[in-house]
């Protein structure tokens with residue numbers, strides 16, 4: 001059995017890790033941390049987990065947690081992961097960080113977008129960006145997995161097959177993405193109260209969202225471009241729903257290149273052949289967030305708009321599963337040599 005601990009177990013991604021790991025046949029949960037709920041049985045915090053988990057929350061004792069666990073999931077707000085990651089590396093434990101502290105390879109870029117100093121830039125070089133469909137071989141050998149952000153997961157799955165193919169202007173993508181409110185976590189925030197979110201749609205952090213450099217970094221790498229020369233526009237929107245992300249990407253075709261929609265679809269089907277969580281839709285079928293609700297599955301629809309010379313791709317995922325905790329477990333499965341779908345294979349809930 002793999003002994004797993006979750007740091008920040010009472011947030012939304014932590015709770016989703018608990019839900020998914022309690023039915024993972026190869027995992028034993030050995031530690032759940034929370035400052036607010038220390039010493040309280042986990043089902044007191046989340047009654048829907050009654051009878052499923054018999055651990056109490058514990059304080060964030062780095063020594064104790066990293067001694068007891070084989071793998072540590074960090075589900076903390078950004079800026080808090082470094083001491084945990086450093087201790088896991090020191091003790092030879094695997095660590096999957098759901099936050100953003102190890103996603104950007106350059107400390108200066110992290111500091112520019114997150115407005116905090118990176119306390120362990122020397123560890124950035126060995127962290128692997130944990131998008132399994134794109135980096136499986138590197139993840140297998142990693143000690144530190146930087147689990148991608150939810151918007152970048154949907155955005156990168158949307159464009160990865162096109163990158164470096166000589167088809168599109170990778171540096172000038174436009175991404176319009178929508179998220180459910182759970183993307184912002186379980187914390188008191190005026191912008192997230194019912195009266196603000198219900199029956200309302202709005203863009204936020206326009207032209208300054210911190211997922212922008214993350215998307216640019218990974219697209220640049222795949223396309224063989226300079227990350228500093230990228231000009232990707234990313235606009236997130238908050239939707240009146242609990243879960244789900246729908247990312248729509250507009251990719252300009254290069255001068256003189258006009259593939260048919262079927263040629264592009266074939267490219268996607270080849271690229272994602274054998275991928276258990278990726279589903280490419282037929283022409284005219286457009287993904288909906290409800291298809292991925294509660295599951296690790298991603299649904300990708302696409303077409304070529306010949307009139308404008310653009311490829312349009314739309315991807316639906318659950319922000320808390322493929323966008324966070326499900327993907328973190330997919331990464332753990334890879335780290336420990338298990339079948340990648342173990343514990344996360346199920347379809348979502350519909351409607």
Ligand SMILES: NC(=O)C1=CN([C@@H]2O[C@H](COP(=O)(O)OP(=O)(O)OC[C@H]3O[C@@H](n4cnc5c(N)ncnc54)[C@H](OP(=O)(O)O)[C@@H]3O)[C@@H](O)[C@H]2O)C=CC1
Nearest residue numbers: 008009010011012013034035036075076099183185186324
């Ligand atoms: N929500 C989503 O869809 C996604 C989230 N992420 C990332 O995953 C991480 C967790 O997100 P999410 O679960 O939504 O966040 P939440 O705000 O819901 O939960 C945060 C958790 O961390 C603990 N925590 C909060 N503040 C501190 C602190 N100062 N020191 C130590 N512990 C703290 C909280 O428990 P307590 O206060 O009791 O200690 C809680 O368990 C974040 O980095 C987020 O950006 C990534 C992808 C998707």
Ligand SMILES: CC(=O)N[C@@H](CCC(=O)OP(=O)(O)O)C(=O)O
Nearest residue numbers: 099100149150179180181183184
């Ligand atoms: C709706 C909503 O607020 N979503 C969050 C998504 C953040 C997230 O999950 O990503 P990180 O792990 O990179 O913080 C946001 O836009 O900040």
